[in-house]
Amino acid sequence: MRNKCSICDREKESGSDLCYRHEKAYKNLKKVYIKWKKAVNIDWNEYLKEVIEIPETGTWVKEVALNLINNQKTQTYL
Amino acid sequence: MNERVLIICEKPSSAKKISQALDEKRKPETCQENNTTYYIARRKGSELIIVSALGHLYTLTQSGKGWSYPVLKFEWVPIHAIKPNIKAKNCIDVIAKLSKKVNAYVSACDYDIEGSLIAYNILIYACGAESLKKSKRMKYSTLMEADLIDAWENMSPNLDYPVIEAGKARHEIDWIFGINLSRALTLSIKNVLGIYKTLSIGRVQGPTLRFIEERETQIQTHVPVPYWTIEAKVEIDGKEYRLEFEKETIETEKEALEIESSCKGREGRIIEIKKSVRTFPPPPPFNIGDLQQEAFYQFRISPKTVLGIAEKLYLNALISYPRTSSQKLPPSLNIGGVLRELGRKKDYYQYVVKLLNKPFLAPRNGIKEDPAHPAIYPTGNMPQNLKILEFKIFDLISRRFMATFGDSAKKEDITAFIEVNGYNFHLKSSRILEPNWIEIYKPYFKMKDEKLPLLRDGQILKIKTLKALKQYSKPPSRFNHGSLLRVMEKENIGTKATRAEIIHTLQKRGYLEDNPFKITDLGFSIVETLSKYCPEILSVETTRTLEMDLENIQYEQINSCEVVSKAIEKLEPILLEIKKNERTLGRELGETLTKLTRKEKSIGVCPTCKAGEIIILKNNRTGKRFAGCNNYRNGSCTTSYPLPQKGRIEPTGKICPECKAPIIKVLVRGRKEWIFCLNMNCPTKRKF
Numbered sequence: 001m002r003n004k005c006s007i008c009d010r011e012k013e014s015g016s017d018l019c020y021r022h023e024k025a026y027k028n029l030k031k032v033y034i035k036w037k038k039a040v041n042i043d044w045n046e047y048l049k050e051v052i053e054i055p056e057t058g059t060w061v062k063e064v065a066l067n068l069i070n071n072q073k074t075q076t077y078l
Numbered sequence: 079m080n081e082r083v084l085i086i087c088e089k090p091s092s093a094k095k096i097s098q099a100l101d102e103k104r105k106p107e108t109c110q111e112n113n114t115t116y117y118i119a120r121r122k123g124s125e126l127i128i129v130s131a132l133g134h135l136y137t138l139t140q141s142g143k144g145w146s147y148p149v150l151k152f153e154w155v156p157i158h159a160i161k162p163n164i165k166a167k168n169c170i171d172v173i174a175k176l177s178k179k180v181n182a183y184v185s186a187c188d189y190d191i192e193g194s195l196i197a198y199n200i201l202i203y204a205c206g207a208e209s210l211k212k213s214k215r216m217k218y219s220t221l222m223e224a225d226l227i228d229a230w231e232n233m234s235p236n237l238d239y240p241v242i243e244a245g246k247a248r249h250e251i252d253w254i255f256g257i258n259l260s261r262a263l264t265l266s267i268k269n270v271l272g273i274y275k276t277l278s279i280g281r282v283q284g285p286t287l288r289f290i291e292e293r294e295t296q297i298q299t300h301v302p303v304p305y306w307t308i309e310a311k312v313e314i315d316g317k318e319y320r321l322e323f324e325k326e327t328i329e330t331e332k333e334a335l336e337i338e339s340s341c342k343g344r345e346g347r348i349i350e351i352k353k354s355v356r357t358f359p360p361p362p363p364f365n366i367g368d369l370q371q372e373a374f375y376q377f378r379i380s381p382k383t384v385l386g387i388a389e390k391l392y393l394n395a396l397i398s399y400p401r402t403s404s405q406k407l408p409p410s411l412n413i414g415g416v417l418r419e420l421g422r423k424k425d426y427y428q429y430v431v432k433l434l435n436k437p438f439l440a441p442r443n444g445i446k447e448d449p450a451h452p453a454i455y456p457t458g459n460m461p462q463n464l465k466i467l468e469f470k471i472f473d474l475i476s477r478r479f480m481a482t483f484g485d486s487a488k489k490e491d492i493t494a495f496i497e498v499n500g501y502n503f504h505l506k507s508s509r510i511l512e513p514n515w516i517e518i519y520k521p522y523f524k525m526k527d528e529k530l531p532l533l534r535d536g537q538i539l540k541i542k543t544l545k546a547l548k549q550y551s552k553p554p555s556r557f558n559h560g561s562l563l564r565v566m567e568k569e570n571i572g573t574k575a576t577r578a579e580i581i582h583t584l585q586k587r588g589y590l591e592d593n594p595f596k597i598t599d600l601g602f603s604i605v606e607t608l609s610k611y612c613p614e615i616l617s618v619e620t621t622r623t624l625e626m627d628l629e630n631i632q633y634e635q636i637n638s639c640e641v642v643s644k645a646i647e648k649l650e651p652i653l654l655e656i657k658k659n660e661r662t663l664g665r666e667l668g669e670t671l672t673k674l675t676r677k678e679k680s681i682g683v684c685p686t687c688k689a690g691e692i693i694i695l696k697n698n699r700t701g702k703r704f705a706g707c708n709n710y711r712n713g714s715c716t717t718s719y720p721l722p723q724k725g726r727i728e729p730t731g732k733i734c735p736e737c738k739a740p741i742i743k744v745l746v747r748g749r750k751e752w753i754f755c756l757n758m759n760c761p762t763k764r765k766f
Binding site for chain 2: 035039051056057058059060
């Protein structure tokens, strides 16, 4: 079984497909989505696309968002 | 001649100053032996031989041989025994020879743990243990003649042993932690991958690097949250003023747009005007941390440079001893005298006159104290031939000193409350009513001074512009020299004298880059690996406890041997844990190092096979470097290019538009950078 993060080459966290850095970024993405939903009533896919475009977004968050968009795993969090 | 005394100073310049101050005729004899200068002064029938160290002349080294860990046995040896240092050797030889001619000894090194330890080591190892019984201690905070004579006449009858013990313990603990952890990391990679790369971490470096790693993680995992602000301007008497909405931020777009549509194009009415006066007391005089932070904020100078400059100013007797934590001026200080001397400088004259006219001169001291030295203050000596940066620091210290005697400044705040279609806005202004100390410190004090026209209750104002502006929350800022020093000070890790050096070491090791600081991949890897296998090294708590114990040695609340033993007890299980996980640790760190080396060697994509990478290689026979495709290993591509043999090569990430070969940058110290494509036969080079 592949033990590497699905975004980078780092070792993945137990119970996750991502490494420590990307897992943390992913958790933040999920947490902040609630605030975005309240602020602009946006759906998850649009949210990911917008987040990628903002210069203040952290690099690891952008990598996670891009990965989610590319892998079409986004419906889970709608 | 009733006594011959050997006076040990820390640096040659302080030895000269001390000899001049103590010689009754102010003309000490200058002697030279083995390229080492010393002075002979005469005072009240005694002959004083003033010698100087060159900082630390003794250092710690491992007892016995071998390059492994744990290393827990050590000894103090002359620094030239570790690394050739002819100056230090000559210095020790001269001091040892002179010590045989004297019957008393005085430690006149800087009054702090380093200074006390420097003199102690010279006494015990160069002059012999017997000298300790005949040794006294001179304590002074400036190199002014009067202070030095006072220090001579009121010497402590013994050496300051608690301070010496604290210094010894600090050096020993730092040495034990540093050597063992660095060897553990280096050997973990060497034993697993066979690569030799020196990696180091210390007991203060670890937590400091952790702060930077945590901040970088916050930045890289930051998800911006949208919010809205209402940006509005009002016109009064033909001039525009910014209005503030009652709420700093609005959480939803719906609400923001609602406010915008309700207020746009409307008129505002002043419903209330509030005035208040605030007082700003002067700042306390500088301690070294405050000076380093302020100098970084004002001039962008690194703390290490500031410390170096401050020490130079001290050695020129322009300021008091800078390595102090105190924010208090000494009650014994002749304030009037210092101010009068400062007043000789044209720029300060007007402020000095005002201060001296005050009925009572009292500084606004801060809270922090230092048992050894007061806050930094100018001695009153006028600077001559200072370099620009040195003068800036001198000016900063002098103005701050004068400002502390100033009266509190007074500032008036006016807020007009404006109602626009049911929503509240504020129109704010503030102006300095009485600048007082601000006037003295003005070049270094920035405060907005905004005036509003005369306003009255019920006045109708025209809203010129109003819009809801979408913004995003920002990640925290990266640490810079000033903010990192502040955090280290707040968390009580490192000392006032070592913090700047620790930051510099982290940069030198390649764990940090740029300013503000960005942690490098290697730095990240060190923190992540250590936090998995030995988190104690990165723990602020472990370091802080040790710092407190070290401090308590000075106050004789704890024994130095006990503190060193406790530190070893803490370190041993950490080293065992590293040993246990050596393979994994070495593999993880090794992976990062391999990636970094590959990245450093890589220049770009091979233009011939388009699959390989052009990397920097070395010819085994000639030892010369060249660039070649890494597919040469499997024999599929033999592309190669010559490289300049001198200078640092950096890829530019660009390719030549003509021949498609990678473009590189060659950096040679003192020369302009050289940018060119690797292909010597490229058409772009025909003109040469």
